[in-house]
Amino acid sequence: MIDLKRLRAAPDEVRAALARRGEPAVLTLLQELERLDERRRSIAGALDALKAERNAAAREDARHVKAGGTLPPEVLVERRALGEQISEREAALRDVEAEMAGKALYVPNVPLPELPDGDASNNRTVRVWGDPRPPAATLRPHWEIGERLGILDLARGAKIAGSGFPVFFGAGARLVRALVAFMIDLHVREHGYREVEPPFVVTRASMQGTGQVPKFEDDAYRTVPDDLFLVPTAEVPVTNLHRDEILDGASLPFGYVAYTPCFRREAGAAGRDTRGLLRVHQFDKVELVRFTRPDESPAEHERLTDHAAAVLRALELPYRVVLLAAGDVGFASAKTYDLEAWAPGVGQWLEVSSSSTFTDFQARRASIRYRARAGDKPALVHTLNASGVALPRTIAALLETGQQSDGSVVLPAALVPYFGADRLNPPGGP
RNA sequence: GGAGGGCUGGCCGAAUGGCUAAGGCACCGGUCUUGAAAACCGGCGGGCGCAAGCCCUUACAGGUUCGAAUCCUGUGCCCUCCGCCA
Numbered sequence: 001m002i003d004l005k006r007l008r009a010a011p012d013e014v015r016a017a018l019a020r021r022g023e024p025a026v027l028t029l030l031q032e033l034e035r036l037d038e039r040r041r042s043i044a045g046a047l048d049a050l051k052a053e054r055n056a057a058a059r060e061d062a063r064h065v066k067a068g069g070t071l072p073p074e075v076l077v078e079r080r081a082l083g084e085q086i087s088e089r090e091a092a093l094r095d096v097e098a099e100m101a102g103k104a105l106y107v108p109n110v111p112l113p114e115l116p117d118g119d120a121s122n123n124r125t126v127r128v129w130g131d132p133r134p135p136a137a138t139l140r141p142h143w144e145i146g147e148r149l150g151i152l153d154l155a156r157g158a159k160i161a162g163s164g165f166p167v168f169f170g171a172g173a174r175l176v177r178a179l180v181a182f183m184i185d186l187h188v189r190e191h192g193y194r195e196v197e198p199p200f201v202v203t204r205a206s207m208q209g210t211g212q213v214p215k216f217e218d219d220a221y222r223t224v225p226d227d228l229f230l231v232p233t234a235e236v237p238v239t240n241l242h243r244d245e246i247l248d249g250a251s252l253p254f255g256y257v258a259y260t261p262c263f264r265r266e267a268g269a270a271g272r273d274t275r276g277l278l279r280v281h282q283f284d285k286v287e288l289v290r291f292t293r294p295d296e297s298p299a300e301h302e303r304l305t306d307h308a309a310a311v312l313r314a315l316e317l318p319y320r321v322v323l324l325a326a327g328d329v330g331f332a333s334a335k336t337y338d339l340e341a342w343a344p345g346v347g348q349w350l351e352v353s354s355s356s357t358f359t360d361f362q363a364r365r366a367s368i369r370y371r372a373r374a375g376d377k378p379a380l381v382h383t384l385n386a387s388g389v390a391l392p393r394t395i396a397a398l399l400e401t402g403q404q405s406d407g408s409v410v411l412p413a414a415l416v417p418y419f420g421a422d423r424l425n426p427p428g429g430p
Numbered sequence: 431g432g433a434g435g436g437c438u439g440g441c442c443g444a445a446u447g448g449c450u451a452a453g454g455c456a457c458c459g460g461u462c463u464u465g466a467a468a469a470c471c472g473g474c475g476g477g478c479g480c481a482a483g484c485c486c487u488u489a490c491a492g493g494u495u496c497g498a499a500u501c502c503u504g505u506g507c508c509c510u511c512c513g514c515c516a
Contacts, residue, residue, distance in 0.1 A: 045478095049484085049485095082496085083496070378476080
């Protein structure tokens with residue numbers, strides 16, 4: 001959520017920074033918020049004064065009654081009038097605060113200055129790792145490899161749940177399980193994350209805390225009688241672990257690694273990337289979530305991004321790191337690096353991880369604070385997260401990268417202890 | 431799904447319509463000490479404010495009242511038992 005104090009103190013700076021997102025509606029929202037904020041402060045000030053008056057009168061009356069006196073009718077009339085004034089202003093304050101909350105929840109995070117200007121076409125590749133295998137007519141796309149190996153069945157998934165719900169069979173299912181275990185172990189052992197298995201459904205309050213709701217409610221699957229949401233990413237349950245908490249500053253920074261399935265309706269993405277595993281409604285993902293002090297978050301973001309990239313290096317998948325432009329970063333993010341793995345069969349870089357710092361945006365919405373030292377005032381933490389990494393596109397890159405002319409697929413050495421073999425063989429093969 | 435009990439600060443726990451929500455534990459700072467412990471002093475929910483100070487806070491949201499932790503209504507969560515169940 002936007003920092004109203006900052007908006008009040010430096011309105012031009014906030015406006016200019018948000019304008020870089022390229023959404024004129026946001027600037028209108030800002031104007032309305034500034035007007036409401038002024039109104040709220042004036043009502044709250046008057047209300048405080050009235051309450052102070054009532055509290056003083058109540059103290060005095062109590063003393064009087066305790067001493068055996070009674071309150072004369074004219075005093076009661078006076079007190080009642082005071083009470084009515086307070087009620088009226090409380091109602092006015094409630095109204096203006098509700099209106100503000102309704103608007104503030106739709107204001108995106110302020111992009112950091114180092115982001116390139118412009119839309120997605122201005123995204124900047126900051127580094128490339130590995131040697132991307134050049135596309136060739138002999139290289140097959142992952143859906144052909146997967147179906148030929150008998151490990152991927154898109155048609156049956158569509159039959160039982162609709163398109164975008166893949167089914168993995170046999171070695172494919174085992175590969176999914178191996179990848180999840182491999183990634184979690186890597187992050188726990190090498191990068192110091194604490195493993196957590198959270199609920200796979202969350203309340204509306206949790207979705208609001210991380211920014212998926214109210215603006216993007218249509219992108220999520222929602223259960224009707226209970227108003228619970230299927231998690232679109234482990235970011236939601238894991239970040240909300242500490243909602244409404246004040247963390248011990250000495251414990252920062254720390255991170256969680258969590259596996260969850262992810263459910264996304266992909267409303268508005270219909271027709272894009274529909275082949276194979278490139279865009280699906282349910283997928284598995286290992287997610288990294290970090291909580292830091294504000295001064296540490298830029299360095300933590302770089303570290304976090306490299307924790308995700310370490311997975312791709314271990315899997316021997318060439319990848320590139322892309323810094324998103326101000327017009328392309330997500331609603332809650334202040335800065336995002338996408339990690340894209342090279343998939344030679346489709347000849348595309350596939351986004352397998354998105355590594356973002358949310359600065360204090362989620363922390364303010366979810367009220368996640370820390371106390372630097374005993375006695376200090378609580379301050380907002382910074383939250384960050386990165387996929388570490390998402391499975392379907394990683395599997396696509398693995399299949400397309402490891403494919404051999406005999407129809408088998410060679411797997412990276414790091415997976416062998418988890419998968420139990422160094423390659424996927426076609427049915428009937430060796 | 432049904433019945434009952436409960437929810438006060440990091441933890442325990444008092445206050446049943448009235449002055450500043452007791453007290454203890456834990457924790458932090460200080461005095462003392464070679465050091466530590468003990469003892470003693472101070473601090474120890476949140477917001478606004480340069481400050482003085484003001485406001486809010488007894489799970490949450492409403493209501494009654496001159497005045498609510500306390501009375502009323504609704505909601506959430508926890509516990510116990512019954513039923514069902516992997």
